Amino acid sequence: MIVHFRLPFLLLFHIIEFSSFAQSVQNKYTQTNGLSSYNIRSVLKDLNGFLWISTQDGLSRFNGESFINYTKNSSNKFHQIDFSDCRTLFIDTAKNHLWVMGADAGFDVIDCATGNIVERHLNDFGNLDHWLITSTRINNHIWIGCNNGLWLFDMQRKRYKRINLSPSNSFQRVNTLSADKFGNVWVFANGIGLFVINNETQRVSYKKKYSFFENNFKDFDFLASAVISEKLMIGTTKGLLC
16 A cells, blocks of 8 residues: 655545556545545655655545544644645654744644644745745754745754755746755755755765766756665656666
8 A cells, every 4th residue: 555655746645556476556535535636745754654645725634434634724724735836845753843944834743642733833834935846854944945045943942944056146046856865865955956965064076067967868848756775866857876
């Protein structure tokens, strides 16, 4: 069963069962079944076995039979999130808390045991025109890619910080970033290139200009990335790089 994957856009929520020789769609879930939206951003399984589905119009918790939705307009104050467009999810296993990133606000934090929102870490991203797209966590730092650059949230100090990738004020859309086992975050800025940043020093230790990747593709955007067995997989609008 698929329980944990991250994609920029999914039309429907399916549960697919895999066997040694065959694959089949077991169930399809839509708004008719109680899902908050057709447009799914991310899916994650928590420590209690619930599936959390972030969507363009809210967050849904699935117990295998029914959905509980978290929206801006929820009548339940403990399920009233601060944004409509939910993006990335991660579990703070030490506290059994789910962190939910919203495109225009920041993070809401949910206690997975009770299902209630227990923390809110918000910023005026929408007013700044810095719409949040993706994030990854390394220790107590959450690295955030947005449509106009890179941000860092310190989970201990509860503070946001803008990270400048380039000395110029050029457009720096970050659709994807990945963390490696050495404590580095790999940041892909469209039209600019790759930046490897040390999580502790928050300084760029390595970079490759956009022109380096143009040897493979022309006029492309970075869309997805993952570190797998010490290889970096990079999804673009023109194909996959390794």
